[in-house]
Amino acid sequence: KRNLEAAARIQQAMLPDKLPKTTAYAFAWKYLPSEELAGDTLNIFQLDDRHIAVYLLDVTGHGTAAALLAVAVSRILSPVPNSSSIVWQDGGGDGALSITPPMHVAAELNYLFPWDSDTGQFFTLVYGILDTVTGEFRFVTAGHPGPVHLKVEGGVLQAPVEGLPIGLATESYVEQVLRLEPGDRLVLYSDGITEVMAPDGQIFGRSRMLDVLTRARDTGLDRSLD
Numbered sequence: 001k002r003n004l005e006a007a008a009r010i011q012q013a014m015l016p017d018k019l020p021k022t023t024a025y026a027f028a029w030k031y032l033p034s035e036e037l038a039g040d041t042l043n044i045f046q047l048d049d050r051h052i053a054v055y056l057l058d059v060t061g062h063g064t065a066a067a068l069l070a071v072a073v074s075r076i077l078s079p080v081p082n083s084s085s086i087v088w089q090d091g092g093g094d095g096a097l098s099i100t101p102p103m104h105v106a107a108e109l110n111y112l113f114p115w116d117s118d119t120g121q122f123f124t125l126v127y128g129i130l131d132t133v134t135g136e137f138r139f140v141t142a143g144h145p146g147p148v149h150l151k152v153e154g155g156v157l158q159a160p161v162e163g164l165p166i167g168l169a170t171e172s173y174v175e176q177v178l179r180l181e182p183g184d185r186l187v188l189y190s191d192g193i194t195e196v197m198a199p200d201g202q203i204f205g206r207s208r209m210l211d212v213l214t215r216a217r218d219t220g221l222d223r224s225l226d
Contacts (some may be wrong), residue, residue: 004036004064005036007036007037007064007067008033008037010037011067011071012031012074013028013039014041014043014074015031015041015043015069016029016042016043016044017041020045020046020052022052022142023165024132025130025132026221027221028221028225029225030222030225034062034192034203035062035063035132037062037063037064037066037067038062038066039061039062039123040054040056040057040058040070040190040192041056041057041070041073041074042188043055043077043079045079046079047079047087047099049130050131051131052130052132052133053079053087053099053116053127053128053129054128054129054130054188055077055125055128056122056125056126056144056188056189056190057070057123057124057125057126057142057166058123058125058190058191058192059073059122059198060120060121060122060123061121062213065119066121066123069106069113069121069123072121073109073113073123077105077127077214081097082097085102085106086105086109087099087103098141099129100126101129101138101175102128102129102138102139103140103172103173103174103175103177104175105127106111106125106127106140106142106166106169106173107169107172109142110142110167113166113167114167115167116167122143122165122166122167122168123165123167124142124144124165125140125143125144125165125166126140126142126144126146126147126188127140127142128140128147129140130180134179135179135181135191136177136178136179136180137178137179137186138175138176138177139177139178140162140173140174140175140176141160141161141162141163141176142163142165142166142169142173143161143163143165143166143168144161144165144190144208145189145191146158146159146161146176147159147187147188148188148210148213149180149184150184150185150186150214150217151181151184152182152183156210156213156214158179158210159176159178160176160179162174162176182217183191183226185213187213189209193209194209196204
């Protein structure tokens with residue numbers, strides 16, 4: 001029990017501690033594992049003065065094995081600009097680094113973490129980059145539920161899943177693009193929400209989640225997540 005609690009503290013320490021600060025955008029997150037250790041992890045971080053990266057990944061299974069893989073992947077998705085992080089790439093031979101496009105990040109992860117028949121592990125991922133000047137959000141969905149776009153005029157759109165989970169894909173990932181307007185919200189989530197079960201066995205479900213998000217669209221971000 002003590003070992004699991006210690007490992008959980010390490011996992012929690014890898015979650016966002018300082019959210020990006022910008023006058024045009026606000027960010028919030030909520031993380032509630034069903035056990036001490038979880039197969040989900042996430043991050044939101046500044047890449048440069050214009051771009052912000054966000055990802056959420058979900059490893060199959062629960063507990064220690066899933067948490068180990070989640071931590072390993074999050075280290076490779078480090079926001080620190082160096083050669084060990086795949087969110088950065090060679091900028092042209094002069095030693096400078098440039099931002100790796102989301103589709104190439106997913107492809108690199110798929111190469112680094114192929115499906116292993118011994119463990120049976122793979123993971124889903126949504127990874128995107130927000131341009132805070134244009135409001136453009138470029139992203140990939142590797143077997144993961146697409147982001148929910150709550151539009152200011154009242155519409156609700158959800159991006160489709162355009163690729164297989166990381167470790168299972170044999171084709172290139174497709175990059176999607178959406179544009180945020182003032183007043184819009186974008187929600188990334190794990191199926192841990194939609195598949196949560198009531199005592200009577202009823203699944204919460206996607207439609208009820210979308211209904212809650214829609215009704216909470218005019219409340220603060222933290223309150224809407226609650």
